[in-house]
Amino acid sequence: MDASWEVARELGLNQLTLRDVAARVGMQAPSLYTHFDSKLAIYDAMFAQAWADYEETLPGLDATLPADNPREAAYLIGRHFYDYAAGDLPRHQLMNQRIIPGFEPTADSYAPSLRVFEHARVQICALGDVDDDHFDLFVVLIAGLINQHHANDPDGTRYAQLLRRALAMWSDSVGLPSTPAPRSSSSRKAPSR
Amino acid sequence: MDASWEVARELGLNQLTLRDVAARVGMQAPSLYTHFDSKLAIYDAMFAQAWADYEETLPGLDATLPADNPREAAYLIGRHFYDYAAGDLPRHQLMNQRIIPGFEPTADSYAPSLRVFEHARVQICALGDVDDDHFDLFVVLIAGLINQHHANDPDGTRYAQLLRRALAMWSDSVGLPSTPAPRSSSSRKAPSR
DNA sequence: GTCTATAGTTTGATAGAC
DNA sequence: GTCTATCAAACTATAGAC
Numbered sequence: 001m002d003a004s005w006e007v008a009r010e011l012g013l014n015q016l017t018l019r020d021v022a023a024r025v026g027m028q029a030p031s032l033y034t035h036f037d038s039k040l041a042i043y044d045a046m047f048a049q050a051w052a053d054y055e056e057t058l059p060g061l062d063a064t065l066p067a068d069n070p071r072e073a074a075y076l077i078g079r080h081f082y083d084y085a086a087g088d089l090p091r092h093q094l095m096n097q098r099i100i101p102g103f104e105p106t107a108d109s110y111a112p113s114l115r116v117f118e119h120a121r122v123q124i125c126a127l128g129d130v131d132d133d134h135f136d137l138f139v140v141l142i143a144g145l146i147n148q149h150h151a152n153d154p155d156g157t158r159y160a161q162l163l164r165r166a167l168a169m170w171s172d173s174v175g176l177p178s179t180p181a182p183r184s185s186s187s188r189k190a191p192s193r
Numbered sequence: 194m195d196a197s198w199e200v201a202r203e204l205g206l207n208q209l210t211l212r213d214v215a216a217r218v219g220m221q222a223p224s225l226y227t228h229f230d231s232k233l234a235i236y237d238a239m240f241a242q243a244w245a246d247y248e249e250t251l252p253g254l255d256a257t258l259p260a261d262n263p264r265e266a267a268y269l270i271g272r273h274f275y276d277y278a279a280g281d282l283p284r285h286q287l288m289n290q291r292i293i294p295g296f297e298p299t300a301d302s303y304a305p306s307l308r309v310f311e312h313a314r315v316q317i318c319a320l321g322d323v324d325d326d327h328f329d330l331f332v333v334l335i336a337g338l339i340n341q342h343h344a345n346d347p348d349g350t351r352y353a354q355l356l357r358r359a360l361a362m363w364s365d366s367v368g369l370p371s372t373p374a375p376r377s378s379s380s381r382k383a384p385s386r
Numbered sequence: 387g388t389c390t391a392t393a394g395t396t397t398g399a400t401a402g403a404c
Numbered sequence: 405g406t407c408t409a410t411c412a413a414a415c416t417a418t419a420g421a422c
Contacts, residue, residue, distance in 0.1 A: 144337020169366040
C-alpha cells in the first residue's frame with residue numbers, strides 16, 4: 001500500500017502500474033496477484049485506507065473543538081479536512097473525484113467514507129441552527145477550496161488563507177455567534193460583524 | 194472536433210483514442226496526423242474551443258444583467274458558468290481540472306480562458322465593494338458547486354438549486370443590496386434577509 | 387508466495403504508396 | 405489528404421515451475 005501511494009504521488013493516480021508498485025517493494029508484477037485480485041482492487045484498498053486514515057484523526061480533532069465557540073469549531077472542522085485533502089493530490093482525487101475509469105468502491109471500502117460524512121453532518125448541525133442546505137454549502141465551500149488549491153496554487157497557501165474568510169461568511173449565513181453566549185440572560189444576540 | 198467531444202462524453206475524457214475519433218468521422222487513425230500533431234494537440238484544441246465557445250456566450254449574458262440589481266446580476270453570472278460546466282463533465286474536466294497526464298494548454302489556447310476570467314473579475318468587482326478575496330470566494334463557490342454536482346448528483350438539480358442560496362450568502366458577505374438603491378436619500382441600508 | 391515466460395490487448399506514432 | 409501496414413511500447417492478467 002505504501003508503495004502504491006508513492007507511485008501515485010510521483011507519477012499521478014492514473015499512471016499507477018503494477019510493475020512500478022511491485023518494483024518498489026522488490027517484487028515482480030505478477031506476484032501482486034497473490035495479494036490483490038486486480039489493479040482496481042488496489043485502488044479500492046487505497047480508497048478504503050484514505051478514508052479510514054482520516055477517520056482515525058477525528059478523535060484528535062474533536063478533542064480540540066471549543067464547546068463554547070461554534071464559529072471557531074466550524075473553522076477547525078473545515079480546516080482539518082482541507083489540510084488532509086489539499087496536502088495530497090492523488091489521495092484527494094481518489095477520495096473525492098471519479099477519475100479512475102471503471103473504479104467504483106466496494107461497499108466495505110465505502111463504509112468509512114459514509115461514517116465520516118455522517119459524523120461531520122451531526123457535528124456541523126449541532127453548532128447552531130443549521131439545516132441540510134447549510135451543511136451542503138459547508139461541504140461545497142471546503143471542496144471548492146481544495147479543488148482550487150490543486151488547480152491554481154498546489155504549492156502555495158492562497159486557498160488555505162481564504163478558508164478563514166470562507167467559513168466566516170458561512171458562519172454569518174448560519175448566524176453562529178463569534179463569542180460564547182452570555183452566561184444567563186436572554187439568549188438572543190446579533191452577530192458581531 | 195465534434196467527434197472528439199462525442200468520444201469524450203461517451204467513454205470519458207481520459208479514454209479518448211485516435212482510433213475512436215477517426216472512426217467517428219469515417220477515417221483511419223493515422224489520417225488524423227494530417228490535422229493534429231499529436232493526441233495532446235487534440236486535447237489542446239478542445240481546451241481552446243471550450244473556452245472560446247464560453248466566451249462567445251458572454252455578450253448574450255451581459256445583455257441580460259440588470260444594472261440596478263447587483264445581487265441578481267451576481268446570481269446570473271454564477272449561474273451562467275455553472276450551467277456551462279455542470280452540463281458537460283469532460284468539458285469541465287478539461288477546462289478546470291488537470292486529469293490528462295502531460296497535458297498543458299499552449300499559450301494560444303490559454304488566452305481565451307484568461308480573457309474570460311478577467312472579464313468576470315472586472316464585472317464582479319463592479320457590483321459593489323468587492324475585493325480580490327471576495328472574487329476568489331465567488332469562484333470557489335461556483336467551482337465547488339460544479340464539482341459536487343458531478344461527484345454526487347450528475348443527473349439531478351440538487352446543486353443547481355443550492356446555487357441561489359450560495360450566492361445569497363456571498364452577496365450578504367459583500368454587502369450587496371438586494372433591491373435598487375433608493376433614488377436620492379442616504380445610501381446606507383440594511384440587507385433585507 | 388514468488389518467480390519466469392508469455393498471452394492478449396491496446397495504444398500513439400511513423401513509413402510510404404496512391 | 406487518406407490509405408495500408410506496421411512499429412515499438414506499454415499494460416493487465418494467466419499459466420505453471422519452484
